[in-house]
Amino acid sequence: MTIDGAESKHGAQIMVVDDAPDSLKLLSEILSGAGYGVRGSYSGLLALRSVAVKVPDLILLDVKMDEIDGFEVCRRLKAQPASRDIPVIFISGLHDVHSKVKGFESGGIDYIHKPFQAEEVLARVRIHLELRRLQMKLEARVRKRTAELEQAYQALRVSERKFKRIFEEMQSGYLQTCMDGVIEMINPAALRALGYTDAGEIVGRNIAEDVYARPEDRTHLKAMLLESGQIYNYDVDFKRKNGERIQVEANVHILKDRQGQPIAIEGIFQDVTQRKRAEQEREGLIAELQAKNSELERFTYTVSHDLKSPLVTIEGFLGYIAKDAADGNLERLHADIERISRAVKTMNRLLDELLQLSRIGRIINPAEAVAFGDLAHEAVQMVFGRIDLRNVNVHIEPDLPTVVVDRLRVRALLENLVDNACKFMGDQPRPRIDISARREEKRTVFTVRDNGCGIEPQFSDKVFGLFERLNPDVAGTGIGLAIAKQIVTVHGGDIWIESSSDGRGTVFCFTLGQDRPTDN
Amino acid sequence: MAGKTFEIVLVEDNFDHAEMVKRALHDHSLSYNIVHLPDGEAALNYLFCRKAQDPSASFVTPQLILLDLRLPKVDGLEVLERVRSAERFDGIPVVVLTTSANDKDIDLAYRYKANSYLVKPVDCGKFQDLLRDLGSYWLIHNQGIVRTVTYSSEALE
Numbered sequence: 001m002t003i004d005g006a007e008s009k010h011g012a013q014i015m016v017v018d019d020a021p022d023s024l025k026l027l028s029e030i031l032s033g034a035g036y037g038v039r040g041s042y043s044g045l046l047a048l049r050s051v052a053v054k055v056p057d058l059i060l061l062d063v064k065m066d067e068i069d070g071f072e073v074c075r076r077l078k079a080q081p082a083s084r085d086i087p088v089i090f091i092s093g094l095h096d097v098h099s100k101v102k103g104f105e106s107g108g109i110d111y112i113h114k115p116f117q118a119e120e121v122l123a124r125v126r127i128h129l130e131l132r133r134l135q136m137k138l139e140a141r142v143r144k145r146t147a148e149l150e151q152a153y154q155a156l157r158v159s160e161r162k163f164k165r166i167f168e169e170m171q172s173g174y175l176q177t178c179m180d181g182v183i184e185m186i187n188p189a190a191l192r193a194l195g196y197t198d199a200g201e202i203v204g205r206n207i208a209e210d211v212y213a214r215p216e217d218r219t220h221l222k223a224m225l226l227e228s229g230q231i232y233n234y235d236v237d238f239k240r241k242n243g244e245r246i247q248v249e250a251n252v253h254i255l256k257d258r259q260g261q262p263i264a265i266e267g268i269f270q271d272v273t274q275r276k277r278a279e280q281e282r283e284g285l286i287a288e289l290q291a292k293n294s295e296l297e298r299f300t301y302t303v304s305h306d307l308k309s310p311l312v313t314i315e316g317f318l319g320y321i322a323k324d325a326a327d328g329n330l331e332r333l334h335a336d337i338e339r340i341s342r343a344v345k346t347m348n349r350l351l352d353e354l355l356q357l358s359r360i361g362r363i364i365n366p367a368e369a370v371a372f373g374d375l376a377h378e379a380v381q382m383v384f385g386r387i388d389l390r391n392v393n394v395h396i397e398p399d400l401p402t403v404v405v406d407r408l409r410v411r412a413l414l415e416n417l418v419d420n421a422c423k424f425m426g427d428q429p430r431p432r433i434d435i436s437a438r439r440e441e442k443r444t445v446f447t448v449r450d451n452g453c454g455i456e457p458q459f460s461d462k463v464f465g466l467f468e469r470l471n472p473d474v475a476g477t478g479i480g481l482a483i484a485k486q487i488v489t490v491h492g493g494d495i496w497i498e499s500s501s502d503g504r505g506t507v508f509c510f511t512l513g514q515d516r517p518t519d520n
Numbered sequence: 521m522a523g524k525t526f527e528i529v530l531v532e533d534n535f536d537h538a539e540m541v542k543r544a545l546h547d548h549s550l551s552y553n554i555v556h557l558p559d560g561e562a563a564l565n566y567l568f569c570r571k572a573q574d575p576s577a578s579f580v581t582p583q584l585i586l587l588d589l590r591l592p593k594v595d596g597l598e599v600l601e602r603v604r605s606a607e608r609f610d611g612i613p614v615v616v617l618t619t620s621a622n623d624k625d626i627d628l629a630y631r632y633k634a635n636s637y638l639v640k641p642v643d644c645g646k647f648q649d650l651l652r653d654l655g656s657y658w659l660i661h662n663q664g665i666v667r668t669v670t671y672s673s674e675a676l677e
Contacts, residue, residue, distance in 0.1 A: 301622055305590060308619040312640045312647070313536040319644015320543065339536050459593070 012129050013037040013054075017047040017073065018062035018091065023114070027060060027091070030118045031125065044073040051083050058129055060121075061108070063092035063099065071106040078107035085135075087128045091116060176255075176266040181207045181218060184264065193248075193271045195240035213237035213245050225254045225265060238269075247273045306350055306478075310343035353479040356412070357486060365406045372446065373400040375407065376435045379414035386422045390431055394418070397436035401444055405491055405512055413487040416480045417448040417508050424506070426453030443511050447498075451505035460497040488512065525551045526659045527582040531563040531599060532556065532617075533591050537640065541586065541617075544651035552655070555582070560594025563587075564602060567609075582612065584658050587634075589618040589625060597628055604633040611665030613658050 014031050018024040019042045028038045039056060041047035044065055051059075059077070063070035070090055077083040090103045093114040100111050110124055167174060173190030177183050183203050194211065196202050202210065208218040217236050224231055230253045238248045250269035254262045317336045324333055376396045380387065387394060403410070418433060425431040434449040455463055464485040488495040492513025500507050528545070532538045538556050545552050557563040564570070569579050585603065589596035600616070603609045613635040618625070621639045629637050638654065641647050658664075 301620075305619050308642070309534055309537070311642050312619060313534070313540070315642045316540045316644045316647050317536070319648075322644075339539075343536060 011037075012058065013039065013056040014125065015039045015041065015047060015050065015056040015059045017041045017044060017059065017065075017070070019043065019065045020062070023062065023091075027121070030121055031060075034122050034125075036125070044068040044070070047073060048076055051077065051086070052080075055082060055086060057086070057132065058125060059086055059088045060112075060125070061088050061090050063090055063094055063103065071102055074103075074106040074108055085132075087132050089124060089128060091121075171270075173269045173271075174266070175207065175211070175269070176264055177207045178264055179222070179262055181209075183207050183211075185266075190269070193240075193246070193269075194238065195242055195244070201241070211238050213239045221252065222265070225252060226262065229254055235272075246271050247276050303350075303354065307347060310347045310350075313343040314340050350479070353483060357479060357483050365408060367404045367406055369402055369404050370407050370410075371400065371402050372410075372437065373398070375411050376400065376414055379411050379418055382411070382415050383418045383422070386419055387433075390422050390425055392422050392425065392431040392433055394433045395435070397434070400435075400437050400446075403444075403512055403514055405514075406487075409487045409490070410512065413484050413510075414448070416484045420480055420484075421448060421450035421452060421506070421508075424452040424454075425450065428452050428505075444514055445509050445511055447507055447509050449500060449505065449507045451500070454500075454504060455497060455506050457499065463497065464495065484508075484510075525553050526584065526655075527580050528552050528554045529563070529567065529582040529585045530554050530556045531560070531586065531591065531596070532588045533558050534588075537588075540647060541651060544648045545655055547648065547652075558592075560591040560596060560599050562593075563591070563599050564594060567599075567603060568606070581608065583664050584655075585609075585612060585614045586617045586654075587614055589616060589620060589629070597632055600629065600632045600634055613662070613664075615654065615658065617654075 014036045016024055016027045016031070016038060017040075018027065021042065024040050024042055028040050031038045039050060041050055044067055047059075047061075061070040061073060065073075068076075070092070074088050074090075077086060077088060087110075088108045089110040089112060090108045091112045091114060092099065092103070095113055103111050110128060112121060112124060167187050170187065171189055173193045174185070174187040175183065175190050176185035183205055186199050186202060191197065191199060191202070194202070208215040212218045214237065221231070221234065221236070230251070232251050234250045234252055236248055236250065238246050240246060248269045249272045250267045252265060252267040255264040255266055257263050317339050321333060321336050321340075324330065324336070373396060380394050380396070386392075414435070418435075421433050422431070428451055430451075432451050435447070436449075437444055437446045464481050485495050488510045493511035495508065495510040498507045498509050530538060530541055532541065535558070538558075542554055542556070545554065555566065557566055566579075567585075587596055587600060591599070596616070596618070600614060603612075603614055614633075615636045615638060616629045616634045617638045617640060619640050626637050638650060641650060
């Protein structure tokens with residue numbers, strides 16, 4: 001028979017198991033009197049069945065019972081997960097140690113002697129209920145905390161996976177070292193940038209020796225970091241496994257522990273060698289462009305001036321001619337017409353030579369092997385008029401070498417130089433031009449020498465400048481020598497003036513980029 | 521005013537233009553003595569009495585210097601700078617007479633303290649008018665500095 005008590009004020013349900021009806025009744029009264037809900041059972045088996053239906057908060061268990069004794073009941077209770085945690089207090093007339101030990105061994109938590117005192121029973125019940133309550137509270141808290149931890153752990157794992165992915169796949173290199181520079185962590189991008197295939201090759205080595213191109217850069221970096229904690233856009237040179245230098249831009253941080261002590265340095269970097277090279281190239285191109293622009297400006301300005309001058313002359317003297325003709329004044333008519341004619345010729349020549357100059361840069365005929373001597377003879381033929389006019393004796397050295405050049409251009413070059421020499425004979429009674437060549441260690445130098453009025457040394461560079469005319473007495477456009485220089489430059493050579501051995505006249509020297517010895 | 525001959529130094533590399541200047545100034549009632557120098561080096565030599573061709577000649581300070589900008593050997597701007605920084609030419613007008621109407625040239629000419637900047641016109645009549653006005657303005661209307669110093673031809677640089 002089971003007696004079900006009413007719900008107690010405490011809310012705690014206590015089961016009493018005793019096969020002696022008096023004992024059972026007494027206990028029930030004591031407990032319900034104290035406000036507990038009581039369920040009574042006079043048989044162990046019945047008690048077990050009752051527990052299976054509804055779990056009490058505490059069980060008072062008599063030991064000595066028929067069928068199965070209290071110890072066995074307890075053991076069975078402890079064997080079931082549903083009832084395992086119910087506190088079991090034995091009530092027994094058996095006072096010997098052996099019984100008590102058996103009781104605790106079977107899972108009981110306390111042992112009350114019969115005959116029992118009401119106060120004692122209540123006290124123990126209260127304590128154990130309290131203990132049980134606290135235990136359950138604790139378990140609940142643990143469960144909650146475990147759930148939270150599990151959540152946090154999951155979040156951490158997701159974060160870990162994300163970080164790992166970023167670390168593995170990002171294009172920027174990642175390096176972590178201890179404060180002394182020993183490499184602790186490196187990502188695949190960094191390995192690639194530095195030319196290593198396996199992290200094992202470089203982890204454990206010192207970054208200052210094996211990665212920095214200049215170890216002192218790392219010392220410098222470390223000092224800066226200790227001051228400021230982080231550096232952005234730090235430009236530095238690294239070296240790859242094969243020694244090759246790369247330029248790198250890095251963001252670097254100091255990692256600190258909880259006490260604020262620096263423990264590691266981590267950096268994220270990118271190989272900017274290509275970018276820097278492109279920037280340099282761009283700057284070079286811009287500078288070149290600016291130079292070309294100002295050259296063009298100067299050129300345009302000079303050309304417009306040199307075309308305008310003859311126009312002033314033409315217009316001016318046309319006016320005088322008109323006036324003189326109207327007045328019947330014929331004295332200076334002829335001379336003035338001459339002036340105009342000359343001015344027109346000047347303009348014409350200017351335009352021709354400008355055209356020639358612009359063509360040199362644009363159109364290059366294929367180089368062919370030709371005897372320099374032949375070119376010299378041809379050039380002299382072309383300038384024959386002026387040579388004859390000034391009675392110049394032109395001497396071409398025999399056995400001049402063969403050159404591989406743009407034939408027409410080099411002939412034009414020689415024409416220019418011979419023409420120039422003739423114009424500047426000055427008052428030389430026996431004008432002579434010598435065309436020759438001399439072999440030097442690494443090049444052949446061709447020379448055109450004259451014994452004319454010479455060029456003062458301070459002008460020997462200026463003379464090749466466009467439109468530079470040193471002697472206004474001599475008709476010329478100032479372009480001839482500039483053309484000569486262009487032709488020589490296009491062939492990869494040089495042109496310059498040397499002083500003549502007897503102090504008179506000029507020696508023009510030039511090379512044609514023929515570095516190898518030429519065969520005749 | 522009558523009977524007075526004005527000394528003008530003309531630095532011009534184009535002989536045709538020099539002839540035009542001489543004719544234009546000759547055609548008017550004023551009398552000029554024009555010293556024509558064909559390049560920058562000759563101009564400096566003459567003005568600063570270096571390498572005088574005639575050792576006994578004495579240099580007469582001109583009342584007007586006409587200067588072209590693009591000159592062989594030594595550039596017009598350099599001549600301008602030298603002349604303007606020499607005390608002996610204080611108060612002597614230096615007038616730039618050139619074909620260039622380029623802004624940069626004008627700016628530089630004034631930077632080097634030219635008194636005036638004239639662009640040679642492409643028209644005979646206008647050219648003559650310009651030179652006549654030029655002569656009148658600087659030599660008649662303008663009160664020139666009174667200077668009667670002559671320098672011997674020893675180098676005075």
